[in-house]
Amino acid sequence: MKTIKYMIPLLLFFVMTGKGVNAQAPDAYEPWRAAWLRKAEQAKPTLISRICKPTAKAEVVKDSASYQGWKVVKTDSPDRLYRVSLKETKSMIADFGEHITGTFSCVFDTLGNISDAPVRLRLTFAEMPAELGEPFDPYSGGLSRAWLQDEIVTIPYLPYTLTLPRRVSFRYLKIELLASSSYFDLCIADMQTTAVSCVSTPEIEPAAETDSLIRKINDIGLATLKECMQTVYEDGPKRDQRLWIGDLYLESLANAYSFRNDSLTKRCLYLLAGLAREDGTLNSNIAEMPTPRAQNSVTLDYCLLYNCALLEYLKNTGDRETAADLWPVALNQVRLARHYLDDSGLYDTSVQPQLWLVFDWKDNFDRHASIQGLMTFAFSETCRLARLLGKEADVKELPALIKKMKKASRDFFYDPKQGVFVSGNNRQISYLSQAWMTLSETLPLRECAQALSKTIRNPEACYPGSPYGYHYVIEALIKCGLHAEAKQMLTGYWGGMVEKGADTFWEVYDPNDDRRSPYNSHLVNSYCHAWSCTPVYFINKYPEIFQR
């Protein structure tokens, strides 16, 4: 059953790879596309490099008390990695002391005799101890096995400097000798990673007196964000290494309250626009290499969040030129979404083509109330954007529609007896349904607060499966004044990752299931994932809540 469950989003994903709705001939963005892509290129940041060396020699140990059953133990100083017989040790683990993303190179040398034969090695780069402890094969995951960062290399002679062509993202490196000659021994003479990011030091940080756990969460959030800020906002530097709209939105929020590299946000907004479909619909994500190209996929919640990200960008930077440039894109996302509304203003789940709705990684989570809420929220944000740009005329029918949608939401999703929003045939009570109904102000905030409050106290409620889901819940808690609950959720959920040894925050985290994976393999999960960086945003945007 697990296999089937995790495949549902993937299946929807494929359903949606055809042409989107509202096709217009020939290209909605023809007049601007080339200029948008040029502006995206001009805004491309220069990566900042630094040389990282191992900070310890380490071992991985099975330990049921540790996260996912494994812990890394430092066994020696890093100099013990060098000039040591690889034939004796067979396998060595280097701990680089922090999560890094970049190009790895290693100098191998002979110990004594000249090398008379090539050497075969396996290098395994690991974000997490489990990636060191558990074999990668046989592989059970639903995503490409090639995401796992083990490389088998042939060293033709010694000394030899190996530089891996693949960018790697890791804290730990395991080096295993697979084959060598009886005639000579070999060692590592040196190794390093040229770590890259487009940012280095945040411009905003919590006050000195901030509680140490909050500071720690902020630091790890910063590390997570930094690692994902490359020449685009990546979702994760290990996987998928791509620009997804949902991640962009949360990363740009966190960036606005930390590194303030607005140029990267601008680049990503233009890239997504320049690579949108001809009918105006945004693709959910973009791969940069070898040249920027969109994946042929539409996720409706992400399309709408683009508008929210654009509004935030304008608010944070005052860059009206960019926002005005991209206003037609925002309008098209509204048009796409409206296709899914019935006459009463309710999201109609039967409209074709059915679009993938991301929202969270969580089995059985019912998305109906959430998409209704998110759509309402995004329409409101689009109206705000229109006001800032003097484009109210373009969306003059939206305020009435929003009103209608809220009424439909209350009629359809709100259960006045229970005082919560329910979703789906099974009338599921989920954190996210309450969150999106709150963010969209579908009920007065006091009632939203009650719905949220009841839900998070209900052990039967469907809680989020990912930091991405939790972000919106915390935003909603703050919005309706549940500050203590917001803080508690942040310190509880992200603090749980801290307690379990996170160097960066994870794509998926379920406090009750260490090995949860939407891909049927916790090994292929991303453990430095952009959408989990938002404590940086909360802590620094709301110091009165989190910094005292």
Add this chain to the structure above:
Amino acid sequence: MKTIKYMIPLLLFFVMTGKGVNAQAPDAYEPWRAAWLRKAEQAKPTLISRICKPTAKAEVVKDSASYQGWKVVKTDSPDRLYRVSLKETKSMIADFGEHITGTFSCVFDTLGNISDAPVRLRLTFAEMPAELGEPFDPYSGGLSRAWLQDEIVTIPYLPYTLTLPRRVSFRYLKIELLASSSYFDLCIADMQTTAVSCVSTPEIEPAAETDSLIRKINDIGLATLKECMQTVYEDGPKRDQRLWIGDLYLESLANAYSFRNDSLTKRCLYLLAGLAREDGTLNSNIAEMPTPRAQNSVTLDYCLLYNCALLEYLKNTGDRETAADLWPVALNQVRLARHYLDDSGLYDTSVQPQLWLVFDWKDNFDRHASIQGLMTFAFSETCRLARLLGKEADVKELPALIKKMKKASRDFFYDPKQGVFVSGNNRQISYLSQAWMTLSETLPLRECAQALSKTIRNPEACYPGSPYGYHYVIEALIKCGLHAEAKQMLTGYWGGMVEKGADTFWEVYDPNDDRRSPYNSHLVNSYCHAWSCTPVYFINKYPEIFQR
């Protein structure tokens, strides 16, 4: 037992890695070493490149009638390798139509959707069909598993041009898809190998009317030699990729009757001298990368063959300067060898350190008579070299010693009743004992001819295990006038490889055992091996024997 047998040469090899005999303080070649290495560098040839593409799509088929039980069948034109779904085919074999050595690169592309994940592939480069048909693991061989030419690569995105850092040597390439994403399919868009050699076209070739099998043997011998002629005379481009004295000797003989790249011979003679031990002894082999260095090993037969190679070089080129430069090296090899002679002029098998004697790859072959004969032969050749250089005074005691050695040989190894030379406690009758006693003219040539003739007609006699061994037998047959037998042996032995589909001649070939390997794995044998190229020398040096 097999395991123990094939390890014996290796064991001797290790015994001998200490300092050689006759150590002189501090460096016998101090005045010249730097100049020798400089001259070696100056004589380094420029490699000639050519682009090679697959000539067919192929499959490998189990076939008990084929060599080693496998045959490659061409299934399609080479264009069917391209733009074909790798997800459907899973595995594809490209036949490049000839043995090539060089740098492989391949362009991978997506079929349709953009690549959303890396791809993992295994590329297996094969000289022989068995390398395509049989799994490499578990590996039973005594040499490094890393010699086997399978590389596991990660393609980070598509389109992507992969260029393997490792030089490969192969005819066939198998490409297997190990991991990919469900979201896109991929294909090969193009592939090629930049093949290299320092030679291209021979200056000498057999007459047009030469028998077609002889012409074929000559062609394959030329291909073998060309593949091994890189920036040194390599023993084999797949394995060991090194300059060994024994291979140099035979390659330079064949080169003198084909490509005539005398500069390469000069380079190798200087390299070996420049990297000899401080006591004057030559090391058996040299690795070029990353900078030329000698393997710490001495093989007595190879040391002595250096003198023979130097003489041949002088005779073929008239380059007295080089020969005179390197004369001290020749003298030192004679001095080393004399250490192993007892007062009667017999090679004393108890003298320490015991040196590895190569001669052949053949289990149980007794080398005593052969080393005695080779030493006598090499001393005679050194005297000839001395005469050409006017250095007779340096070796004035040698002629008497040679005489004494021949007498000792006759007394100790010749069995007048049987009319053959025997060797070892079991009085083994081997082809090579007769060959070396013939080449050294230990008996009048008529008696040598009888010994050889009897031996090759004796089904119990120990026949050579390698083309290297057969070379000396054929040279001996020619020397004592057994021309028909020489031709028959050449067409029988090398013709056997031709019949079994050789593109290049093999390191090891036993007509009675397809899977013979000195390394306990026929997969790690070299199937393009320099020491098997000498039909080129015989056919073109002795046209009256082979070309009519």
